[in-house]
Amino acid sequence: MSSTSRIQNVALPGTAPDTKWTVELEGGTVRQLSPYEDNAESSQPAIDGQGGLLAPSLCHPHIHLDKAYLLSHPRYSHLQIERGDFQEAMDLTGKAKSQFERADLLERGQRVIDESVTAGVTHMRAFVEVDAGVHTKCLDAGIELKQNAYNDKNCLIQLCAFAQLPLFSPAKDDSNGDVIRSLIRSAAQTGHIDAVGSTPYVEADGKRMKQNVEWMVDLSIEFGLHMDFHLDYNLDSNTEPMVWHVVQTLKDRKWRQRTSHRTVVLGHCTRLTLWDDAQWRELANDIAEADLPISFVGLPTSDLFMMRTGQQPEVRGTLNVPKLIDEYGLNACIGINNIGNAFTPQGSCDPLALACQGVGIYQTGTKRDTELLYECISTRAKAAIGVQQQRRDMDVNIQVGDKADLVLLRGCGAGQAQWRTRKSVSEAVYLYDHCQSRRTFLAGEISAAKE
Ligand SMILES: [Zn+2]
Structure with a gap:
């Protein structure tokens, strides 16, 4: 388990195809969404999604x-x-x-x-x-x-x-x-x-x-x-x-x-x-x-x-x-x-x-x-089951103010065919990924299995 404040280079549900985003987290919630810039300098620790989908957990x-x-x-x-x-x-x-x-x-x-x-x-x-x-x-x-x-x-x-x-x-x-x-x-x-x-x-x-x-x-x-x-x-x-x-x-x-x-x-x-x-x-x-x-x-x-x-x-x-x-x-x-x-x-x-x-x-x-x-x-x-959420609508888009309970389906690394990356919710549902390379975030922090 470790803390992070930034997840970058991710695809988000409900955004234009092939757009990449940086998601800033603070206090367990989503603080800001901005277009991903490849060479942006930041001192904050970041997770690189390698172009993969970031969606609600x-x-x-x-x-x-x-x-x-x-x-x-x-x-x-x-x-x-x-x-x-x-x-x-x-x-x-x-x-x-x-x-x-x-x-x-x-x-x-x-x-x-x-x-x-x-x-x-x-x-x-x-x-x-x-x-x-x-x-x-x-x-x-x-x-x-x-x-x-x-x-x-x-x-x-x-x-x-x-x-x-x-x-x-x-x-x-x-x-x-x-x-x-x-x-x-x-x-x-x-x-x-x-x-x-x-x-x-x-x-x-x-x-x-x-x-x-x-x-x-x-x-x-x-x-x-x-x-x-x-x-x-x-x-x-x-x-x-x-x-x-x-x-x-x-x-x-x-x-x-x-x-x-x-x-x-x-x-x-x-x-x-x-x-x-x-x-x-x-x-x-x-x-x-x-x-x-x-x-x-x-x-x-x-x-x-x-x-x-x-x-x-x-x-x-x-x-x-x-x-x-x-x-x-x-x-x-x-x-x-x-x-x-x-x-x-x-x-x-x-x-x-x-x-x-x-x-x-x-x-x-x-x-x-x-x-x-x-x-x-x-x-x-x-x-x-009555988990309190910030908003009543059920859509899977990520919005500022949402709880940072998220799952990342990380994309392919450099050198691999980028079209294999699951970039949309429909790709994530159609094409089962066998849980490979997923990352789970609970209140903005990475959670991982004990063993
Ligand atoms: Zn039962």
């Missing part, structure tokens, strides 16, 4: 820190995927959780943070589970990882105390949810938690799913925390979408008035991919009328692995994130969810790889589309 809106890399960690090598379905993922992860120890939680979580920071991530919402099996093991490790990342000025981590298991239905060693509810409540009181989250769909029946939602909404109000639901994770048109109950409960409890600067994120929501236009418009109107800060997070790598589409080929089994933004005026973003476990064995900690895949997943290939995909892993993801 990346954000994981939804990532599970405690169950990452289970398939490759030697401690869990006996727990490998045989079928690849949701029930098996729950079973394998349940078995792994019974063996979690602080040391391996720290080791696996640190790998997520390291690989994310290398990719340009400065902010993330990390889920850590609490239940009768793991008690506070995942939470305690999450707090240590969060504090270390903060002290190292590597990455700002929001922790979400998360109930993957039911709050009101029977689970192992917790016959009616008393244990897990008490653990989530205690987690909310620690002062280290930013959000609380649950999975209403794991409850035994609809009544208890609704009870789960209501209990979490009340808890978030009581402790002034963000909310994060894994919601409507199915592709069954016979099930009642729980999203209506979330919106209604937030309205009934006057959540907007009783919390400040807090947001609600709804993840997965694959059931809603079966909706028609009218249903989406109804939901979008409902949310807008109540002025609820709800965002949707699509988790395509998980959804496409887990959700069997079967008889309806037009259903892609994952939220059409660009359409939610463009057609219904909702905020939405995309996240990797899991990495290296039975819920999502494949992928990487690089959100830009996800945006790159998004071109095909959502079949959105124009220049504007690629900018929107970048927003979904950067500005929109930060807004979803």
Whole structure:
């Protein structure tokens, strides 16, 4: 980690092609943008971008820190995927959780943070589970990882105390949810938690799913925390979408008035991919009328692995994130969810790889589309999880006064063909760079992986 006040010879989003810029940083923000002059003399230390793109940093809106890399960690090598379905993922992860120890939680979580920071991530919402099996093991490790990342000025981590298991239905060693509810409540009181989250769909029946939602909404109000639901994770048109109950409960409890600067994120929501236009418009109107800060997070790598589409080929089994933004005026973003476990064995900690895949997943290939995909892993993801930003618009242009949370895709050195350099957001999204030569800046300072 080192300090810098000037990044020079960079391409900036939203500027004329082939223009190069010098970006001055001060006090953690962007102080000045000026055309780059090759021979300008300055006593300030500078980073040379070699003509590459400098853009807003990346954000994981939804990532599970405690169950990452289970398939490759030697401690869990006996727990490998045989079928690849949701029930098996729950079973394998349940078995792994019974063996979690602080040391391996720290080791696996640190790998997520390291690989994310290398990719340009400065902010993330990390889920850590609490239940009768793991008690506070995942939470305690999450707090240590969060504090270390903060002290190292590597990455700002929001922790979400998360109930993957039911709050009101029977689970192992917790016959009616008393244990897990008490653990989530205690987690909310620690002062280290930013959000609380649950999975209403794991409850035994609809009544208890609704009870789960209501209990979490009340808890978030009581402790002034963000909310994060894994919601409507199915592709069954016979099930009642729980999203209506979330919106209604937030309205009934006057959540907007009783919390400040807090947001609600709804993840997965694959059931809603079966909706028609009218249903989406109804939901979008409902949310807008109540002025609820709800965002949707699509988790395509998980959804496409887990959700069997079967008889309806037009259903892609994952939220059409660009359409939610463009057609219904909702905020939405995309996240990797899991990495290296039975819920999502494949992928990487690089959100830009996800945006790159998004071109095909959502079949959105124009220049504007690629900018929107970048927003979904950067500005929109930060807004979803309630990271305070200087301006409300979501575009990826860099302006004076913006926080200096940035990622540089450094260009080619002298002697190499300059056209290979990624100079625009669309080139960065279309042409995956395998994280080569990226530099991450958090509040104007270079952040780097611990190892
Ligand atoms: Zn998740």
